[in-house]
Amino acid sequence: QVQLVESGGGLVQAGGSLRLSCVASGRTFSSYRMGWFRQAPGKEREFVAHITWSGEITYYADSVKGRFTISRDNGKNTVYLRMNSLKPEDTAVYYCAATDSGFVIYTSERSYQYWGQGTQVTVSS
Numbered sequence: 001q002v003q004l005v006e007s008g009g010g011l012v013q014a015g016g017s018l019r020l021s022c023v024a025s026g027r028t029f030s031s032y033r034m035g036w037f038r039q040a041p042g043k044e045r046e047f048v049a050h051i052t053w054s055g056e057i058t059y060y061a062d063s064v065k066g067r068f069t070i071s072r073d074n075g076k077n078t079v080y081l082r083m084n085s086l087k088p089e090d091t092a093v094y095y096c097a098a099t100d101s102g103f104v105i106y107t108s109e110r111s112y113q114y115w116g117q118g119t120q121v122t123v124s125s
Contacts, residue, residue: 002026002098002114009094009119012086016123020081022096022116029077030054033099035112036070036081038092038121045095049081050106059106064090086123093118 008020024032033052039045049070050059058070069082079096097112104111 002029002032004096004098004114004116006094006096006116006119009121011122011124014086014088014123014125016086017082017084018086018121020083020094020096020119020121022079022081024077024079024098027100030074031100032114033104033106034070034072034079035097035099035106036079036094037097037109038090038094039118040089040092043092045109047107047109048094051079061107083121086121088123088125091121091123093120 003025004022006022012018030053035050036048037045038048047061048064049068051070051072055072067085072079095118096116098114099112101111
């Protein structure tokens, strides 16, 4: 089992940047594929980004491609989400998630067994 704690959220103006961090504790971090999801008020939680065990392969939602970068440091048990060129529509609670399943639909929250508590990102226009 793994415990996840996000940080780095806050209030930023449109066009600005933030870097979210998610620190994992428990089982070996490198055995998990990691994802970031977000949930805006009144909307369902949606996929943002995914990264494989060693960080060699990443996937992004079309809405963030080219602006967000997911990365990980297995030595620090941490996954990051660098967010550039932020837009008001990026406002949401951002969650990191971990999966150790053999088969993963990386865009589906049902593929992830472990979740952090979330961190709020607010982008003002």
